[in-house]
Amino acid sequence: MEFKEQVIELIAEICQDEVVKENPDINLFDSSLLDSFGTVELLVLVEERFGITVPITEFDRDTWNTPNNIAIQLADFK
């Protein structure tokens, strides 16, 4: 599976909502799919699964807002 799909899969797992896969451009914070707690879970799992460490303050909700954008940001961190 491609990296981007793996990331979106992971986000869908955390949000417990398939809409993330159907619409990977949905704003996760505006639609209350992700909150601070979900964000932390995401960062912990990203570190465990992909070995990418993203500092909490680097996760800016304006740029890390949709599944697609998160995948792009994470690809930059690789």
Next chain:
Amino acid sequence: MIPYSSFTFFFILVILLAPTIILGLQGKKFQSYNMVVTVIVLAIIFSSRPASALALVLFTSWQVLLIEGYITYRKKANSGWIFSFAVIASILPLTIYKLLPYFSDTNWMSFLGISYLTFKGTQLIMETRDGLIKQRLPIASLLYFILFFPTISSGPIDRYRRFDKDLKAEVTSEQYKQLLYDGINKIFLGFLYKYIIGYSINHFFIPNLRFIATSHFQSQLFYMYGYSFYLFFDFAGYSAFAIGVSYIMGIKSPENFNLPFISRNIKDFWNRWHMSLSFWFRDYVYMRFVFWMTKKKWIKNRNITSNLGYILLFLLMGFWHGLEIQYILYGIYHALLMVGYNTFEQFNKKHKWWPQTRFTRVVSIVITFHFICFGFYIFSGHFIQRGA
């Protein structure tokens, strides 16, 4: 002189910032000049209180040494102990300031803005630990960030990397025009909020409650609403001044309020009220706590982790406001509201008991509004003053 508290202060600003505006409109650099302005305004603010000025110098030197020292250390090593000591050391002046009144008659660590400036120091230690700040910071930028006069007394609390980006940005004449326009707009909004609406509530409504209200309960209830709106307009007005002046100086200080009284729930409220403070606590306390607990797998249950995080955050926020009983109660109250709402949200996710309709939305706003106002009623300490 307290910033934004008198006509004289605004008059001084107009004169001092005229060159900034002229330079900005011509698309020329103005940050070096702004640093000079900051020194002058700080001198004006603290001139009547030499003891405060000394405390500010002491505080700033301590933070700069600590930050630069920790950055130098962090290049070579990364011990958790040293990090913890650095964080404790960065909040040490604030701790002394809060505790000193209980031991001594003179509070030598006291100056206007100490509570807000502390956030800037601690934040830099944490971001250095995270590896986001790798090189020693230029002393001038660091001092300017800590002492930036528009936000010195009560925020908004900015972040170094964001501030530094604005500081380095090449502002064209067109972009500056927009900044100036937005800045002036915000300053006028500040006048409306703080000196027209806030002032009226505080001088005409609250002191006359005993004539308006017909019973003790009604008087307390009206006080609760009045004080809540007063607090908002006074503080949002101050913030608008601080942000507006920042804009004119080419720094886009973060917003502090986003229509807090139309919050749909308590979580939503903390994304709208005193945002630069609540986001600070979210990023540097809550999320770090949850991250740590989840990664180390010390607590397995997600809800317990989250709730403990909220309790930690709001207790700290309570203590930060002050060690008086009303602030600590305010912290506990909001911790309980967050835990309660979090539990409800989890329950509702499963059972879909509270649907999303236009009607439930309005009801949610009204209910949340009352919980918020009751929080401010606690915060005001009014129930203690009356002694009954």
